[in-house]
Amino acid sequence: MQGGSGRGGARKPHQGGGEFGRHFETSKDSFEVDAVKFWKYQGLGNDFILLEDWDDSSPKDEKFVTRLCDRHFGIGADGILYLQQSDKADCRMQIMNSDGSEAEMCGNGIRCLAKHYFDYKEKKERITVETLAGIMTLDLKIESGEANEVTVNMGPPRLKCKEIPMDCRDLPTDEKGRFIESNILVDGRAIKGTAVSMGNPHFITFEPFKDEEIDKLGPRMERHGLFPRRTNVEFASFDDDGLKARVFERGVGWTLACGTGACATVVAAVLTGRLPYDIENRIRLTGGELWVRLPKDLSAAYMRGPAYRVFKGEIEDW
Structure with missing residues (x-):
């Protein structure tokens, strides 16, 4: 997780079909309608709150993010992962750091998001994720139906x-x-x-x-x-x-x-x-x-x- 540039304006939910940009509904299971479901993930102790944000309507302001990430008065995390729709990839990851700043990319976070996508959305061993740093390709290692290891093509290092x-x-x-x-x-x-x-x-x-x-x-x-x-x-x-x-x-x-x-x-x-x-x-x-x-x-x-x-x-x- 790393702070960086923000993203202005909410995108309209994608209405079409096709391989990319599929429309998903937030999982409700047995939770109350007026409550919002979250998942807690970690990769090597780098921990995240994941919210399904298919319609890009979840709060992302600094007050909300810092409150949820607070380890004493909130859920506690290094950041929040927002799982969103994408017209360019299987899904999109928006990530907010615990101080409320937005990150371009997070290596541990994207592995966690890929696991969630496999467990709750589609049983795909390879997925693509849109980020502010570009589209990442992830390969999941599946053992006994579980995806607990992920290899990420992080793209080329930029050195200039x-x-x-x-x-x-x-x-x-x-x-x-x-x-x-x-x-x-x-x-x-x-x-x-x-x-x-x-x-x-x-x-x-x-x-x-x-x-x-x-x-x-x-x-x-x-x-x-x-x-x-x-x-x-x-x-x-x-x-x-x-x-x-x-x-x-x-x-x-x-x-x-x-x-x-x-x-x-x-x-x-x-x-x-x-x-x-x-x-x-x-x-x-x-x-x-x-x-x-x-x-x-x-x-x-x-x-x-x-x-x-x-x-x-x-x-x-x-």
């Missing part, structure tokens, strides 16, 4: 400063306009890192910081002036067990896992010669492991990981 976006006018970039293994100043301190977009901005550093330094740097770097839309920040390192990372997620804070962050970190590691191309590279996050493969032509990043439903319930005070 203008694509991230990042203001690199006074910074060293390579011949392609990429910011790779170069320094930015944070409170007068030079920090070396790489900028990557996986549909949302990331800054990855392999500097050997102490935990207490990381705790302070995360929120400072998220709002660095070089990133007009803010940025996610990954503090990556290697130990005897391989690659690991801590993620300060834009619009959320420290999270147990971040799917786009895992992809961006592997991209940075591959580009700087720390990991190989064309194989699944394991990355350890606080909440567990993800696997990411990056082809040498940089045509896509493939992420594999779990998705679980935790519980479902109803919201009475809409």
Whole structure:
């Protein structure tokens, strides 16, 4: 989950048929008509509230989102997933971070949404999902009728400063306009890192910081002036067990896992010669492991990981 650009205006519900843009009704089961059904999902501890929003009418204002995501006075989550109709794909995902900002893309969230789509809508082992970062293709691994692992084609990593976006006018970039293994100043301190977009901005550093330094740097770097839309920040390192990372997620804070962050970190590691191309590279996050493969032509990043439903319930005070 990562904050970013908003989307103005509600779309009219799709009325047609065809392979895409099918019209679904919100599942009601035995719930009261005046209550709204929700589902709670998690991927590596990165947790979400999912709302079926087929007519694009569910509240998305900051007050509503922050209230539901509050872990003491609400349901509690890192963000809200809105499952919507799409004329371009099987469905659409809109995601709001726990601070009320909208995200372009969320790797853990889209795996959870794919599981929900399989469990409640259509038993398809491959689905397409429209997002602000583009249309994603997801392959679900089915065992005993359950979809608990999903592989996502996250699309190609975007590396040019203008694509991230990042203001690199006074910074060293390579011949392609990429910011790779170069320094930015944070409170007068030079920090070396790489900028990557996986549909949302990331800054990855392999500097050997102490935990207490990381705790302070995360929120400072998220709002660095070089990133007009803010940025996610990954503090990556290697130990005897391989690659690991801590993620300060834009619009959320420290999270147990971040799917786009895992992809961006592997991209940075591959580009700087720390990991190989064309194989699944394991990355350890606080909440567990993800696997990411990056082809040498940089045509896509493939992420594999779990998705679980935790519980479902109803919201009475809409």
